[in-house]
Amino acid sequence: MSQTYLTTQELAERIKYDPRTIRNCLKDSVLLEGKHYIRPFGGRKILYVWERIEEDMKKTASPDWIPMANGGVCHG
Template identity: 80%
Template sequence: MEMTYLTTEELSERIKYDVRTIRERLKDSVLLEGIHYIRPFGGRKILYVWERVEKDMYSSACPTSFSALA
């Protein structure tokens, strides 16, 4: 399966949340390292895995409606 990697800014555009909200409120509480984002090559840069973010967004919004995404 091919993954789509997004910067914080690109994720912000897709989910319509402010970059600051993603960094300060969602990262490490809702969006978890190793599941929703990675730090390639052990660096500081964060890349979000779009397919995992999208799947969890749908599953938490409507747990029965989007079971096909699982």
């Protein structure tokens, strides 16, 4: 299956968030390395996997998620 890889700027344009919000608030709390983004070739650059982000955005809160005060979720 082919996946669509996006830079932080491209992701920000698709989900209507500021790139700084993605980097500072969503990355590593809601968007998880290995699931929602990768670091190709072990470098500093981050590429987001659009299909996985889109899938999680469509989900409603499930019983194995615990809402956090900062707006994120704890993955049980």
